[in-house]
Amino acid sequence: MILNPFGTADWMAIAPIVALAIASLLVLLADLVARPAISRYGAVAIGLLGTAAAAVLAAMQYGHVYAAFFGGFVTGGFTTVFEEIVAIALAGSLALYATLGDPKRIGGTVALMLWGSCGAMLMAGAANLMTIFLGLELLSLALYCLCGMVDRRGARESALKYLILSSTASGFLLFGMALLFGASGSVLLADLARPQLAANPLFWMGSGLFLIGLAFKMSLVPFHAWAPDVYEGAPLPVTAYMSVATKAATLAVFARVLYAALPAGTASHVMLPVWIVAGISMIAGNVGMLAQHDLKRLLAYSGIAQVGYILTAMAGGSALGLRYAIYYLVAYTFMNLGAFAVATAISGEHEEGARLVSYAGLARRRPWLAAAMTFFMLALAGMPPTAGFLGKILILATSADSGYAWLGGLLVAGTAISLYAYAKVVRAMYLPQSGDHHVADLRPIAPLAWISVTLCLIGVIAMTFYPLTPSNVLPLLR
Amino acid sequence: MNPYGPVALYLCVAFAAALLFSVLPGLVARRKPNPEKAEAYECGVEPTSAVAGRFPVRFYLIAMLFVIFDVEAASFYPWAVQMHALRIYGLLEMIVFIIVLGIGYAYVWKKGGFAWR
Numbered sequence: 001m002i003l004n005p006f007g008t009a010d011w012m013a014i015a016p017i018v019a020l021a022i023a024s025l026l027v028l029l030a031d032l033v034a035r036p037a038i039s040r041y042g043a044v045a046i047g048l049l050g051t052a053a054a055a056v057l058a059a060m061q062y063g064h065v066y067a068a069f070f071g072g073f074v075t076g077g078f079t080t081v082f083e084e085i086v087a088i089a090l091a092g093s094l095a096l097y098a099t100l101g102d103p104k105r106i107g108g109t110v111a112l113m114l115w116g117s118c119g120a121m122l123m124a125g126a127a128n129l130m131t132i133f134l135g136l137e138l139l140s141l142a143l144y145c146l147c148g149m150v151d152r153r154g155a156r157e158s159a160l161k162y163l164i165l166s167s168t169a170s171g172f173l174l175f176g177m178a179l180l181f182g183a184s185g186s187v188l189l190a191d192l193a194r195p196q197l198a199a200n201p202l203f204w205m206g207s208g209l210f211l212i213g214l215a216f217k218m219s220l221v222p223f224h225a226w227a228p229d230v231y232e233g234a235p236l237p238v239t240a241y242m243s244v245a246t247k248a249a250t251l252a253v254f255a256r257v258l259y260a261a262l263p264a265g266t267a268s269h270v271m272l273p274v275w276i277v278a279g280i281s282m283i284a285g286n287v288g289m290l291a292q293h294d295l296k297r298l299l300a301y302s303g304i305a306q307v308g309y310i311l312t313a314m315a316g317g318s319a320l321g322l323r324y325a326i327y328y329l330v331a332y333t334f335m336n337l338g339a340f341a342v343a344t345a346i347s348g349e350h351e352e353g354a355r356l357v358s359y360a361g362l363a364r365r366r367p368w369l370a371a372a373m374t375f376f377m378l379a380l381a382g383m384p385p386t387a388g389f390l391g392k393i394l395i396l397a398t399s400a401d402s403g404y405a406w407l408g409g410l411l412v413a414g415t416a417i418s419l420y421a422y423a424k425v426v427r428a429m430y431l432p433q434s435g436d437h438h439v440a441d442l443r444p445i446a447p448l449a450w451i452s453v454t455l456c457l458i459g460v461i462a463m464t465f466y467p468l469t470p471s472n473v474l475p476l477l478r
Numbered sequence: 479m480n481p482y483g484p485v486a487l488y489l490c491v492a493f494a495a496a497l498l499f500s501v502l503p504g505l506v507a508r509r510k511p512n513p514e515k516a517e518a519y520e521c522g523v524e525p526t527s528a529v530a531g532r533f534p535v536r537f538y539l540i541a542m543l544f545v546i547f548d549v550e551a552a553s554f555y556p557w558a559v560q561m562h563a564l565r566i567y568g569l570l571e572m573i574v575f576i577i578v579l580g581i582g583y584a585y586v587w588k589k590g591g592f593a594w595r
Contacts, residue, residue: 025578028581032584032588107585182482
């Protein structure tokens with residue numbers, strides 16, 4: 001560390017990312033030397049150890065502000081929170097992968113998940129345009145491969161679709177960044193907040209293109225068509241990972257741009273298209289859910305709407321809004337991972353438990369799993385005894401408070417529509433249907449999947465009673 | 479003048495030139511087609527096989543791996559030029575880079591990525 005001309009802050013700042021990177025290299029090495037081949041549990045154990053190390057290192061940074069790499073990566077409360085969300089998503093999907101992974105591709109898949117998380121964590125702390133792009137591409141490149149990591153036609157389709165569409169979005173993002181750099185003469189997000197930029201047409205064009213890129217990655221409505229297809233084709237653990245980690249990382253970038261990188265007074269104009277698009281997403285996502293017969297597609301449409309809810313919380317640009325957005329995002333992480341964990345628990349070796357018909361009669365065969373799934377569905381729908389309800393109430397309050405009551409109204413309307421779609425899953429499990437005795441339980445008991453379900457349940461319930469909203473996030477954002 | 483003026487000028491010239499060169503032949507060229515002219519142009523040599531031939535997929539894998547390692551090796555050049563300025567820190571960074579590269583290389587090798595089968 002003495003040798004480092006940039007000072008120790010740089011190393012301290014990226015310590016969680018380094019831990020993940022080292023873990024992924026160890027997985028690859030273990031895969032090379034192990035005879036005959038590394039087991040799922042071995043690879044996942046190394047991955048989980050790396051994740052735990054990264055989570056601890058990130059937690060130790062809480063409240064310590066390091067501005068590393070000439071201001072390109074900033075730590076503190078905000079970064080820590082999003083790094084922890086990524087770590088939770090990574091740990092959860094690794095546990096699911098240990099249950100369901102393709103035995104031929106263990107090492108590569110686990111390593112790619114870890115590298116993708118490096119990218120997501122980089123995005124969480126990115127404070128200049130280049131770091132944002134670097135993190136985004138690291139995450140996306142890993143996901144392109146991960147989507148195709150199973151021998152299934154749908155998987156290849158999913159990987160190709162994601163590659164082509166996501167690269168297009170990256171093009172928009174990059175073009176926007178180039179224009180923003182042209183306008184401000186600096187890649188630092190903080191320099192974009194200079195007031196004279198508000199009169200520069202390059203700034204407006206640049207931020208527009210930049211936001212289109214982000215909206216694609218968050219799968220907001222005009223740019224959402226990829227999500228259901230990609231989610232459906234990708235392996236189940238990868239879908240679980242994508243649905244949480246990509247959204248969290250992109251939301252981190254979005255929040256930092258919204259709160260720290262806009263000239264004063266321009267936020268309501270620059271971001272207005274985003275709020276409109278978020279409002280449409282809440283309706284269209286929930287309507288799209290109604291027609292689905294596949295849990296992954298259903299949760300993809302659900303995710304489109306959920307991002308809309310989270311953006312509604314940020315709409316006013318208030319500190320409280322950011323707190324509630326983070327609260328809802330953490331709750332969503334647990335609910336969504338939990339639903340995917342149940343799907344994993346009922347999966348067989350060659351058959352993912354993603355189709356809604358495989359839930360028929362689950363209440364009779366596996367009452368506890370069915371109860372857990374019901375709880376997650378109620379939470380995603382935002383019903384009273386869950387963290388989802390509390391989150392939505394807080395979001396409604398803050399949106400009304402900051403003058404975006406119309407977004408709150410759309411949230412309520414969207415929620416009403418979504419109830420039917422979530423209830424479809426519950427109905428499949430509880431109501432006896434013709435021929436449900438033909439659906440055999442596909443797998444005896446998958447310990448890791450059941451543990452994941454339990455942990456996610458605990459997470460959602462704990463969020464309800466102890467609303468963990470880090471209070472000092474906003475001052476640490478810049 | 480706005481610093482982006484020259485860029486706009488360049489853009490206009492580029493578009494005008496491209497438009498001109500694609501429209502002009504249609505207006506002034508004389509058309510005397512013969513079978514030789516209708517063939518695909520391949521460096522002035524007579525084409526020996528159909529253009530849409532079939533490649534083994536292996537070729538793409540090898541080519542892709544070559545590009546990856548080639549680009550990674552190319553990143554040694556800027557470091558080599560700046561080696562004295564970066565001193566021991568640069569050297570250590572490069573060693574870390576080589577270790578990561580080496581693990582990747584070993585992984586590809588062990589997994590049979592270089593085998594032509």
